[in-house]
Amino acid sequence: MIATVTASPRPSTDIKLACRGVWKLFGQGAERLLADGRYPDGEAIRAAGLVGAVRDANLEVRPGEIFVIMGLSGSGKSTLVRCLSRLIEPTAGEILFDGRDLLRMSDREMIEIRRHRMGMVFQHFALLPHLTVLGNVAFPLAVQGIDRATREARARRVIELVGLAGREGYYPRELSGGQQQRVGIARSLAVEPELWFLDEPFSALDPLIRREMQDEFIRLQASLKKTIVFITHDFDEAIRLADRIAIMKDGAIIQTGTPEQLVLNPATDYVAEFTRHIPRAKVMSAASAMEPWREGAATAGTVAASDRIADIADRVEAADRPFAVLGADGQPVGLIGRQAVVDVLVGRSRGRQ
Incomplete structure (x- = not known):
């Protein structure tokens, strides 16, 4: 527990x-x-x-x-x-x-x-309506006293990072809700x-x-x-x-x-x-459902010990041999096969306690 x-x-x-x-x-x-x-x-x-x-x-x-x-x-x-x-x-x-x-x-x-x-992003992102995307993102840098050329260069980098390149001159009212949230995230990231x-x-x-x-x-x-x-x-x-x-x-x-x-x-x-x-398959890892590694075991491929069952289920179920489960060092630590995945998907697996 x-x-x-x-x-x-x-x-x-x-x-x-x-x-x-x-x-x-x-x-x-x-x-x-x-x-x-x-x-x-x-x-x-x-x-x-x-x-x-x-x-x-x-x-x-x-x-x-x-x-x-x-x-x-x-x-x-x-x-x-x-x-x-x-x-x-x-x-x-x-x-x-x-x-x-x-x-x-x-x-x-x-x-x-x-x-x-520190950076902070809240549900209500409170963009300044009279400033463009570039102005909003650069605003906290202006508060820090950073010169205009430096703050706008940094703001452009984070605007590109959040996928809004080309919209630097837009105003908040011209953006969708998701785009406005990206501006809020970029503004927070600008202070690094x-x-x-x-x-x-x-x-x-x-x-x-x-x-x-x-x-x-x-x-x-x-x-x-x-x-x-x-x-x-x-x-x-x-x-x-x-x-x-x-x-x-x-x-x-x-x-x-x-x-x-x-x-x-x-x-x-x-x-x-x-x-x-x-669903347990969304949270359970291969490490939780695997059986111990057997030296010389014939395998269909490899998965990481941290991979979630939901992400590897299709590959493992489609194979006629188990997959080797690799630890953080890249060495095999176990095997996971079709039955183990099915058990998790239908709720029969209790996982490692």
Whole structure:
């Protein structure tokens, strides 16, 4: 069973962003309720006339990973991401960015970090209507005081990166919803952030454009390798994008793990219900369904241990011999054949526990 918080602390060099015991209580007297280190439950918070938006949150985000925070409306996920960037002041706890506590930084230091090291994209992308695409993307660089030639050159590079080359002179009203969202993403990327926060950036888009933007996001991340905290309420979106997922309920993080771990080993009934309708083939890896490697085995080809069953099912099912499963070092670690894939597709496989 997976723990309800992140794994035990790693060396600070392995962690880009962490929060330790973060609370956000709205209402008068919030600090007093937490002053002596108590951990009030929901009943005590309500009795004090407070709202427990974030309760004792703990997480760690590794460099270069997409860390998804998800939950239903009102679960606290958006409040938590605003605490992580200090757009909202937490009531208690620590928020560590490269090992430094953001809560101990001055307003001036936080402004510099947001201008130069953090990027943010929200559901409502708030483009400036009187500026062109180029002007919108270059705007945060102008705020930094970067000269016009430099900022426009950088803006043109990220505009091309998000697939909007040729539309630099367009105004927001002349763009589709998906194109406007690309401008918002480009504007955020223009500051070349080390840490990127995205709060339900695609939820206002129709399904086809949303899928297109997810594909674009995956392409961008493969190229840029940013450290990303991504907020969503859509588990299908989460499993497409995430390296790891934290599930929130009533302000608390109740389980953190890979999509595969959450589906195969839910820590609570809530997580089990949350993930119940997700086809296991979408999250299970070849490593979870393979049998041990046999030296000299005749194989039809190779798959990676991390490949998801849904992505390799057609090839494996069509072959009359198993496929060798290769580990990260390129060496065979197992075999996966037609029956193992069929078992996963029809729900007979329990996976590796």
